[in-house]
Amino acid sequence: MTPEQLALRDAVRSLLDKHSDVRAAVETPHGYDKDLWARLTEIGVLPIPEQYGGSGATFDETRIALEELGRTLTPAPLLASTIAVQALLATGNDEVCSRLLPRIADGTVATLIWPWNDDPARYVLDGDLAEILLLSDGTDLYEVSRATREHTPTMDPTRRLARVDLTNAEKTKTGPWSSQVRDVALAALSAEQVGAAARALELTVEYTKTRVQFGKPIGSFQALKHRMADLHVLVETARSAALAANDEVSAAVAKVYCSEAFFSVAAEMVQLHGGIAITWEHDAHLYLKRAHGSRQLFGSPQDHIRRLTRFAHR
Template identity: 80%
Template sequence: MTPEQLALRDAVRALLDKHSDVRAAIETPHGYDKDLWARLCEMGVLPIPERYGGSGATQADTRVVLGELGLTPSPLLSGVIAVEALLASGNVSACERLLPRIASGAVATVIWPWHEDAARFVVDGDQAEILLVADGDGLYEVDPAEVTREHVPTMDPTRRLAAVRLEDASRTYLGPWSAGVRDVAIAALCAEQVGAAARALELTVEYTKTRVQFGKPIGSFQALKHRMADLHVLVETARSAAGAVVDEVSAAVAKVYCSEAFFKVAAEMVQLHGGIAITWEHDAHLYLKRAHGSGQLFGSPREHLDRLGRLIPR
């Protein structure tokens, strides 16, 4: 990371240490801490150019922030996708109208892919103040007041998903839909997965230093040291895969690898914590649920393996 990105990482980490409360956030009606989100937006974490009211942060800068969020609920992932879709559309007037609002904290999301006037599992779809729709060819804006939407409870309470019915809502054409938006979305998600996996491993290592078995901290046992060392290698290789997304092939590789790495780390977190990990009060189950849910978001590992089979010549 650049010196600027390291400073951003440290600033976000300090903010989260003081203000992030995952349990309290998921129990709010909107599923995230609005004050924390406002603070993040003030820091300029969204990849919006200065000409459109942003800080000039890059996608790489935003992925640093996503990596720090861990399980902290926020509309950042959906915002990243909406920003990229708007910029890729080439519609300057739409960017001038919508991007300053997003930079100021307005929740934005993209219904993608759209079909048959309905979509399920739209990230932040029930909270979005700016609602974009992609049909594979074009990008459209829809008035949120004209759609029917509702929160869809899933096994992962830290990710806000919704069912949205467009029905007869009017759509304003903004410009072409760029296929590259999908790869940007995957790169952002992978950065988030790696950050959550790293945090899960960090918590596990800390716990094994304090849990005593047979008169010794379990972290001193060689077998467990080897397991945690393997997890460390897995997280760091996943970090490399997430940072190497430049095209369809590398995006598909990263989605497969980061999804499986996060799930492995989360599962080992449960195992190494023992009985306490299966209690509602402990966060281990939240990491496992986030790992499972994020693995299916934007295409499962199996779907991306099939995608790689089509993209890579034999």
């Protein structure tokens, strides 16, 4: 990373260390800390050009922020808003971008309903909270108003999802839909998964240095050292895959690899923590639940493996 990107990472990490409280956030009606979200947008983590009221940050900077949010499992609408921003920019509609992007840059939550599964309106990121609601039919992008939204409880309390009923909604066409939005979504999610996997491993290593069996910290046992070394390699290769996600194929590869890496690390986290990991008071179960949920978001690994198989036969 550049010095500027390292400074951004440190600023976001410091902010989250001081103000992120996952359990308090998920228990609020909004499902996230509004003050914390305002601070993040002030830092300039959204990839909105300066001409539309943004900081001029690129997706590389957004990816850094997403990794930090993943580390702490902080509920925040950055993933949803980033995807919505990309969808708007891809339309090339200056009037719509000039009207909506400055609002998003100021902290207005935006989200997108798009055809990533058979029922895209059932699991919409921050769909019950977003003030700006966009819809893709696979060909065009629409701005939606007067839709009925309802929070959808899921296994993962740190990920806000909603069901959106479009029966009586009003839809205004804003421009063409770009399939590249999917690639950005997969790359963004992969960055978040890498951050969560890295922190899960850090917490596990720290715990094995203090948990004692047979008179020794379990982290001193050679078998566990080998397991954690393997997990370290898994996390770092996942990070490489996430950073390389810049087109249709590499984004699909990142989604598959980072999903499986995060799930493997989270599962080992629970196992190596022992009984404490399945208590509500410990965060291990939250990492495992996030790993389960993010595997299915924007298509399962199996869905993307099938896509990659088709690419190979072209």
